[in-house]
Amino acid sequence: MEISDIAVIGAGISGLSIAHCLKEHAQVKVFEADVQPGGLIKCDNVNGYLYHKVGGHVFNSKRQDVLDWFWSFFDKQNEFVQASRNAVISMPGQQLVGYPIENHIYTLETSLMKKIIGDLLYITKQGYTPAINFEEFLKIHFGNTLFDIYFQPYNKKIWKTNLTEIPLSWLEGKLPMPTIEDILYNNFNREKDHNMVHSSFYYAKNNGSQFLANRLAEGLDISFNSIVNAIKRVGKFWEINGEQFDKIIFCGNIKDLSKIIRGFYVNTYKCFIDNLAYHGTTTVLCEIEQNPYSWIYLPDKAYSAHRIICTGNFSPFNNCNDKMTATIEFTDELPKRDIDLQLNKMPFSPKYLTHHYTPYTYPIQNANTRKTIGVLKSELEKENFYLLGRFAEWEYYNMDAAIVAAIDLSKQIKQIIK
Numbered sequence: 001m002e003i004s005d006i007a008v009i010g011a012g013i014s015g016l017s018i019a020h021c022l023k024e025h026a027q028v029k030v031f032e033a034d035v036q037p038g039g040l041i042k043c044d045n046v047n048g049y050l051y052h053k054v055g056g057h058v059f060n061s062k063r064q065d066v067l068d069w070f071w072s073f074f075d076k077q078n079e080f081v082q083a084s085r086n087a088v089i090s091m092p093g094q095q096l097v098g099y100p101i102e103n104h105i106y107t108l109e110t111s112l113m114k115k116i117i118g119d120l121l122y123i124t125k126q127g128y129t130p131a132i133n134f135e136e137f138l139k140i141h142f143g144n145t146l147f148d149i150y151f152q153p154y155n156k157k158i159w160k161t162n163l164t165e166i167p168l169s170w171l172e173g174k175l176p177m178p179t180i181e182d183i184l185y186n187n188f189n190r191e192k193d194h195n196m197v198h199s200s201f202y203y204a205k206n207n208g209s210q211f212l213a214n215r216l217a218e219g220l221d222i223s224f225n226s227i228v229n230a231i232k233r234v235g236k237f238w239e240i241n242g243e244q245f246d247k248i249i250f251c252g253n254i255k256d257l258s259k260i261i262r263g264f265y266v267n268t269y270k271c272f273i274d275n276l277a278y279h280g281t282t283t284v285l286c287e288i289e290q291n292p293y294s295w296i297y298l299p300d301k302a303y304s305a306h307r308i309i310c311t312g313n314f315s316p317f318n319n320c321n322d323k324m325t326a327t328i329e330f331t332d333e334l335p336k337r338d339i340d341l342q343l344n345k346m347p348f349s350p351k352y353l354t355h356h357y358t359p360y361t362y363p364i365q366n367a368n369t370r371k372t373i374g375v376l377k378s379e380l381e382k383e384n385f386y387l388l389g390r391f392a393e394w395e396y397y398n399m400d401a402a403i404v405a406a407i408d409l410s411k412q413i414k415q416i417i418k
Helices: 013-022 064-071 110-126 134-159 180-188 208-217 254-260 267-274 336-343 369-381 399-417
Strands: 004-009 026-031 043-046 049-052 080-084 088-091 095-098 200-204 221-223 231-234 237-240 243-245 247-250 277-288 295-297 305-309 324-331 351-364 385-387
Touching: 004 013, 004 243, 013 026, 013 208, 013 399, 043 208, 049 208, 049 277, 049 324, 049 351, 064 399, 088 134, 110 134, 110 180, 134 305, 134 324, 134 351, 200 208, 237 247, 247 399, 254 267, 267 369, 277 336, 324 336, 336 351, 369 385
Parallel strands: 004 026, 004 247, 026 221, 088 295, 247 385
Antiparallel strands: 043 049, 080 200, 088 095, 231 237, 237 243, 277 324, 277 351, 295 305, 305 324
16 A cells, blocks of 8 residues: 555644544644643643633544544543533523423423414414524524524524524534424423434543643644644645644634645635634633533523533543533623623523634534535535534534544545555
């Protein structure tokens, strides 16, 4: 077999995964701008507390090949804890309602319950009609009342976008899909939905998702603190920092593409790429009242935070001095004075420890995004240049979806370099 040199740009979960998948078939070098691996799954230690700087990343997958691949790097029994998702919704007035809300209609105030039942009976009579966008989907499947009290205010906080402009294709695999019969059955029998994404999950006992990144970085040729400002086409090769490679796997941000590629025409897509929508996240590490929950969703309009991730419940080693911690997420940048004002209004009495703003966390698609990026990917792949990852492909990947994409791309590349 001819050895092929491959450069991977970015040591987040996508870059680390694809590098491992290909290292037995090629000489693979990873370029990472930071001094540690992890990308969006990086964690810090703050005064003894584990701090997920973006979200609270956990692992599970419905694909057996992904499970087999992942557990080949870790000791499931000794290095991880397994937990069931115990999520709630904090409604206005701090009433706690079980998650997903459609399974806990029976816990709501009587007049609301009757309105929701009326909506569900109307849907049953009318039947499901095809939905074109996210808002239509939510109203058609859950009714106007649940949309008004939960789905609309919660999703507007996250996306800060008109929900009619969000295509369903973008959220495929992430939306609840119960029938009316499912909703009624679950309410009558007090059933939890065990089919939702991450209804149970695995989490590293120590160091959270940074433990995953550090372990996956082992055995790879990674050049840390290496900012790639230019990728130049030289004959049939790609050149980075004076080194030549047969293939590039770009796991960075597609918005940087037209700035760093030299000798290859991508300006046709520059206007499209420049207009891609996205949001950042301000993640606040807090001490919080003891509670049994993993996620607390926040549709209440009294504050702009959309969820509390009780990372202190994921592993006891995330906490310190018998104080429980959580990360609270606000879409876009929020100054400290505004954070303090909002924390005072929130449930479970969060007390500020630190915060961090990440400019790129949520890519937002419109009806044309996936198609256009698909065409661009096809053109780049003809030149042995591949896009992979949340902001390279502009896909709302969670950790296991990113691993899926890496495994699938590696199979495609292996066929070429056989």
